[in-house]
Amino acid sequence: MTEPRTDTRDRLIDAYCELVAASGARSATLDAVAARAGVSKGGLLYHFGSKDALLSGVLDRLRRLAAADTEAMRAAPEGAAHYYVRTSVVAGAGGGDTMDKDVITVLRLAQEGEERAVEAYREVSENWRAALEEQLGDRTLSRIVQLLGDGLWMNSSMHVPVDDLEEVIERLEEVIGSRHAASGG
Amino acid sequence: MTEPRTDTRDRLIDAYCELVAASGARSATLDAVAARAGVSKGGLLYHFGSKDALLSGVLDRLRRLAAADTEAMRAAPEGAAHYYVRTSVVAGAGGGDTMDKDVITVLRLAQEGEERAVEAYREVSENWRAALEEQLGDRTLSRIVQLLGDGLWMNSSMHVPVDDLEEVIERLEEVIGSRHAASGG
DNA sequence: GTCTATAACTTGATAGAC
DNA sequence: GTCTATCAAGTTATAGAC
Numbered sequence A, B: 001m002t003e004p005r006t007d008t009r010d011r012l013i014d015a016y017c018e019l020v021a022a023s024g025a026r027s028a029t030l031d032a033v034a035a036r037a038g039v040s041k042g043g044l045l046y047h048f049g050s051k052d053a054l055l056s057g058v059l060d061r062l063r064r065l066a067a068a069d070t071e072a073m074r075a076a077p078e079g080a081a082h083y084y085v086r087t088s089v090v091a092g093a094g095g096g097d098t099m100d101k102d103v104i105t106v107l108r109l110a111q112e113g114e115e116r117a118v119e120a121y122r123e124v125s126e127n128w129r130a131a132l133e134e135q136l137g138d139r140t141l142s143r144i145v146q147l148l149g150d151g152l153w154m155n156s157s158m159h160v161p162v163d164d165l166e167e168v169i170e171r172l173e174e175v176i177g178s179r180h181a182a183s184g185g
Numbered sequence C: 001g002t003c004t005a006t007a008a009c010t011t012g013a014t015a016g017a018c
Numbered sequence D: 001g002t003c004t005a006t007c008a009a010g011t012t013a014t015a016g017a018c
Helices: A008-023 A030-037 A041-048 A051-075 A080-093 A098-111 A115-136 A139-157 A165-183 B008-023 B030-037 B041-048 B051-075 B080-093 B098-111 B115-136 B139-157 B165-183
Strands: none
Touching: A008 A030, A008 A041, A008 A051, A008 A098, A030 A041, A041 A051, A051 A080, A051 A098, A051 A115, A080 A115, A080 A139, A080 A165, A098 A115, A098 A139, A098 B098, A098 B139, A115 A139, A139 A165, A139 B098, A139 B139, A139 B165, A165 B139, B008 B030, B008 B041, B008 B051, B008 B098, B030 B041, B041 B051, B051 B080, B051 B098, B051 B115, B080 B115, B080 B139, B080 B165, B098 B115, B098 B139, B115 B139, B139 B165
16 A cells, blocks of 8 residues: 555546546546536646546546456356346446446547547457357357347447347347257257 | 538548548547538537537438449348348458448447437348348347447457458358258258 | 645636628 | 637646645
């Protein structure tokens, strides 16, 4: 604990993510972030120095949390695929935990062309896909599962409900099951 | 032809879409749009009056083009599902036709919370899904195909290449084929 | 560690010349 | 139908008080 131990830093990152997740990157102004975290604009800039430093904060935190989530995925009793698809929806709806918010934030920034966000997404996305492939033993299937999750996220992020999620997961399990049976795994 | 017949209007909508598709909604300022279309800011505002009117222009055009695309999808020789998945990637990469650009633009705006864009997306998305279901004879499968397309779009829009697209389509055809065989269609 | 005040710049929109 | 000012509002960032 040699670094300054203020949770104000984390509150500021939280506020930034929540604003981006709720109303897009444009709405996450320094003023808005500071107000939501309960400090002034000057207070924010003491902790981060610039808007870019705030971005670095989110990126770092996402990488940390995603690494932990990849392990949770590997250990999930319902299987990695089910875990991934299910959590994709929660994330999009904005009702999830800290990592969900970080993921949405980074995805949004990446879509706006923020190069560093694209790089971070590529990294964690590839780690997730590798974990899926590990369990499914099938690269193409791992990609399909991931694309389904991405599609679910996209719809959720626009508040377009996917009403037949349960049927989709069920059908996915069927395909996974038949593959496992066919390959003797 | 009672309305003023200037193609400047269309050039302005094109410029707006290209900017949003390339670098996000924030980059599509009145100045930037006008410059890209080769007119001044005043010239732009003569044609549209406000940024909101520019949005209406894109929304109207998308609805028109999407209706035509739905018909093309129904008539596609490779099948509606294959057509939908394949065109999802082209759209995301930004190298597509006019409708592709309009779709990306509206999706981006929808994700930023623009209510009218969300509504337009919901509408055309539901029409596409209905056309898929018509051919596949299976609601859940139509949703899966659509989610796959959405996932492909998302990755393309961040310039994250999906290198095994061919395998994904092939696997999808297998699942569709087995369903048709099972249901006797 | 947090605040206020303010500088420097960008944005959407208006007014009026041509 | 298109242009050049011009404005008010909002944005990031700095300086310095407390």
